[in-house]
Amino acid sequence: MLQVNKKVINKIISASLITVLSAGVAVNGSYLNTNRDTRKAPERSKSAMSVSSAFEKIYESDKVAYYYREDRDIFAIEDKATGYVWKTGLDVPFKKQVEDAKDAVNGEGHYTVERLAEKWKMTKVQVREIANTPIEESMNEQYTGIANSLISIECFKGSGESMTTTTYASASYDDKDGDSSLEEVSGSNGKQWKLNAVFDKAEIGVEVMITLGDDGSINYNIPYDGISGKGIKKLSSISITPFLGASGGVQTVYNEKEKDWTDLQKKYLTPGYVFVPDGSGSLIRFAENTSKFSDYTGDVYGSDLSSYMYYYSALDDSVPLEDPVMPVFGVSQGDGTQSAFVAYADSGDEFMTIIATPSSTDKNKIRYTYAYPKFSYNTEFYQVTNQAGDAYRKTQDKANEFDIDMTYDFLYGDGSNGEPAADYTGMAKAYREHLIEEGILTVKEDEEGDIPMRIDFLMSDSKKGVFGTQEVAVTTTDDVKKILDKLIGDGITNINSGLMGWQKNGETLAKPSDWKFSKDIGKKGKFKDLMKEFSEKGIDISFSRDFVSINSKMINYYGNAAKHLNTQYLTVDKSKVLPENSPVTDFSFALPTKSANWLTSLYERISDYNNSITVKGISNTLLSSHSSTGPTTTVTQAINLYEKAFEKIKKNGATVNMDSPNQYLWKYTDRYLQSPVGTSQYVYETDSVPFLQMVLNGTMEVYAPYSNFSFYSQADMLKMIDYNISPSFVLTQKPSYLLASTTSCDYYSTEFDQYEDLINTIYTTVNDVLSKVKGCEWIGRKVLDDGVIANEYTSNDGEKTVIINYTDEEVTINGESVPAQSAAVIEGGVN
Template sequence: MRNSNWIRTLVTAGIVLIAAIVFYFVFLNNGPERKDMGASSTAELQVAFPDHAKPGAPLSSEYRKVAESDWLELRLKEASLSIQVVDKRSGYTWSSEITDTEANESWQNFMASGLSLDYFEQEKPNSTRTDLVSQANKSVVFEPIENGFKAIIRLNDLKLGLDLYVKLEDDQLVVHIPQHSIVEGEKVKLGAVYIYPFLGATKAGEKDGYMFIPDGSGALIRLADNKGKFKIPYEARIYGMNEGIETSKRDMYTNPPHAVQYPVFGIVHGEGGNGLFGIVENGQYNAKILAYPNGVNTPYNWTTAQFLSRESYLQMTSRTLGGIVVFEKERNPEDMQIRYKFLNGQDASYVGMAKTYQSYLADKGVLKKMEAGSDAAIPVQVDVLGAETENGMFAQRLIPVTTVAQLEAMLADMKQNGIKNVNVVYKGWNEGGLSGTSPAPVKYETALGSADDFARLAAAVSQQGGQLHLYSDFTAAYEGSARFSAQSDAAKKIDKSIITLPTYQKVYDTMYYLSADSTRDIVQQNKKQYADLNVSGAAVDTTGSVLFSESVDGKPSARRNTADTYMAAMKGLAETVPSVLMYSPNDYMLPYADQVLEVPMDSSQYIYVSEVVPFVQMVLKGYKDYYAPYTNFFANPQTSLLRMIETASYPSYYLTHESSYKLKFTDSNDVYTSAYADWRESMADGYRILNEALQPIRYAAIENRARLAADVVQVTYDNGIAVIINYANRDFQGEDITVPANGFQVIEVNR
């Protein structure tokens, strides 16, 4: 015990030193600040929330300049955290603040606040909205950072706090909330965050222009006085429904709306005048795009992103007695960040937004400009169904509808009819056919052909300028698959129940999603087997477009984790297989998709949409080949053909050799017109027309899209070619050209 005194002294000194460090960082410095905009961290800050705000210098109620670049000037009103951004190129001022005495107090405060929150209270399943203006007992401390400011915000009554970073980067504004800066008490938990929701908002029809929403191919909502016609806003979750927490409302009679696959939004004040384009850079896996037309709650048109930190869900208490609504215990772990690009002049339009996003993705390495090839004939995508199953008396019965030999004959006939550059996706090629075998065995169905037959088919497709792709789905699963067990392989919701989806079919009435880890394992197995079979290509469905959170080992796993697992798996697949196609992939999957299938040419047809625009196609054109949905499923083939020309979308077909009547009792009974014999002539005619229109701009990017008349559109490309499309039933007479009714013309323009 002789040394105990000096040991106690040393331990005491260490405790005092640690306490001093904690006091400085937590109480004096409001948490560890990082010089950059902040990478996410799950560490919670322990802060003191006083019962009453400490007296100090009042926050300024006037705007003051806090940052400036060569392009922009940033002004701040401290009292409400509102900002103004002055575009020095045009002198135009963008404001986040709306002051309107006509609205009720709640909306007045929301419109005036730079920051608003939704929060959950214990024992209350639904969230409550609040804002910076409404909260009297708060502390907001501003600190300068390079090219901007940091706001340290504490809502003392709610015991909620966070740090907001706002900075200029050249001609862009970046707003950011690091996850590590969020603090919460025991009784109140953060639900959602709105950052500058009214930036760029306009009242009724006081300004000409529109809001842009990423619905389908892209859509515009006109800035107008809607006379109370609209009651419901546009509210769409980025990357679609989260089946891991939400309850699916699908039914067999209605088509679901298009999912948001690109995390962007925008608003234009006078096309050719000034525009604002927002990109959700962080937090997009748990965020929504909102757009409120005039008349929906307020007389204003406004669009923004809403970041979801927590959500409420139905926690089942028993199989028969239902459940109770609760909210998530854990916050989503992502930082939150929006990058705003300010546009003016000819760039202030949805075209400018598409070109801005295209450049953004190219700079990040997501897109790469295509190089002109030697064969300029446009490609055509042909999905061919090999075999399906129907219920028999004692077991499922295989129904072959396109054997390898029959497919070879179809391809030979296409070649004779002038159809070149054919990409083939073979569905139901695997043992057991298409439905019920997913995740499918990597084994050829012998009723269709031998391994040598499939190798010969791949060579024939290659000689015709395309590649043979084996249809693959690494996410959708059925209990008919020998590679799947619902109990061990299916994804589980955060309430620990298995994710199941009704198919409304007779053979397999339930579909599951594989857990992200199971998807990864299946891809790993398939990669080796694909290599052993010398597979020339894979066409991936579902994995690129579906995203969910899940329960893993009894703990919640965020959507971001699922996306990361999917991306790693697809990266490995793309490194193994010569060609990978993806059906309707989300933006984060684009680096691994050589070509993109089923790109929508329309929107979800919301009543407030004033025009559908080809935003997605303008982003992809010249960087990736993309294909329209199946041509033989269009209700109006002639109009759809013109729409393909306008959007520069290549054609695709879903075909069988046998009559689709044979599929009547299978789970592919929705394929109602697929026999090649019925489509061979229209395929050849359609291909000839599309090749005439699109071959001159095969590798070009879209430079502009303009409406010459109500039913006439001109699309201009960066190689000096323009295509004029006339949807009207009468000829269009331009200055030097006549475009036939329901037709098109390819012209050269001055570059």
């Protein structure tokens, strides 16, 4: 009988039956969406932005026109075909500015209209326009400056336990916090500009190089050597256009009768959403939220634990949050029929955080939904001073040195003209095309036929023994051969596998580059024969290894383990998630230099067995290391070390399987393992979408999480079809309870005899559909009705559409019936 975690099974809830006829789709029954689903596209939007006389046109192409407003530090981008306007900031006046203008118009106060026009360097008409402008509710002068500014900086203030941060905007009232000027770069014919931002209070100057694209894109480049001033040591971060695409807001309108700003007026709530790369991809729809939410904060490539406040941490049994594996986000207004932008970093991404703030009616929150990138130059941490653990708060001695390269691509229309659509699918297409142009992704020819399946094997681990530790072998080389032969006999032939725990002492205690096999699993000759035999059958079997996670029983930390900013070894306590008698509960992380060396060293040995390797740890863990006596390795240097290691093994023709790899390693990835199929499920995340899978489609094989662990219901199988990912399992020959006292105890259900039927069921269900679009290009995804998805594919043979029916009732698409809880392929597209 299957051992499963019932709490994690996807629940599908159906309500009373109704009949819906729309867009050629007949649906009998209702489907209750959750944030694990994708909802229907938003309604059409009207552009809430216009280009006033305060803006000056600075460049235009056949497609777009660019304008700039100097006093508010704002670009306006107008699509010439549709007239749709985007602005890099809210383009709202400061409260004090409105009050002064109103007083001047009414003949009150200290200024006349003429005097204010001179002071603000604008016309008298523009002063009167400001006087008649509502005041932004819940925004003080500082936030108004941030909402308008092209860039803002955050700096540390004070020291020790009283340390705080202060934000300065490049456009502020009376230039109190920051001031900026824009100048054209000589000979650029209006396409390149330089913004000089001066933050006097912070004693920092920032130069921003801006390139305006003929295609409607803006690129911001902030070189590190363009940041100046003695305040740079206190620079915490730089943010770019935080309110570009913001939606929501409440204003206070002037009441002529009462002669005061007393009337509240809601601003137009744009139909649309923010896209963030949480898990597979998440949408945060624009809405008026009555609850107070924390921001979505996505540290690109995960947090650098070496730069945390503390050098130690502990794991608990809560579900971990998903870290962004790519430096991209976007905003869509009106979905594919309207306008959107996708923003991505080509430099500085290892120091990038994506922040999305949901709107809230809470009086202490800004009543907008907005998203932006923040780049970290410095962080605070506790410096340990003695063996007793006494410490004090401080910041880095030296700022992180890196260049920012950030591009915003603006998208218009529904994609019918061949251009990326103005929705998350178009964002994925635009970003994919960019990565292909940069050589990060390469489209691979994929022959027709069955889809692949991933079958990993856990062979051994260690537990405590009477004297020292004792190895627990649960799968031998003979077992692997028997299981694979059984699956081939069942008709599954497109298989690839990874062997975990193949070294002496098992998965947890074997040194990463050790080349000693356990006699309980199989000798060297057994492994060589196994790989050779199945290679001839077209099945790739690779050795799997985590090159980052280490422990003191595995290896001496001296010269091998990474250190925190305070020069203490990083420590992770896993005692709450491991059995009490586990052989080890405290873990650390290898130096990036060691991880890279272990990877190349191990590959040199295994290449005689099979020219394939499965890599864990390096693929999705990025951290720096610091030493008071030796060299420091930054995260940038760590990326370079890993890239060089993979370049070396790829030159020898290696097939590289990676566990959830970060974007900087996609160039070297042949198989993407453990692809996320959902999000962190923050309450304000309204939709889950396969953004990651659409970006990667056709460039590498992509696999679902292990189906052993509650990812096997009918809805889960449909999700694999919907997200175009292949199934995967991790198996053992012996019962998994034998691993209960090892650190592999979380592999709680792996015995092959329990899973053979399920493997066949899942593979057949998914393969029957996806094999028909194998080798096709995934060009679009539509929600036809709640719970009914249409994925559009194209090839030289024409267009095909995969219909996924998550509902409990049959649906009819283009005259073809798709039963409840099933998927089917139909020829042509769906309107």
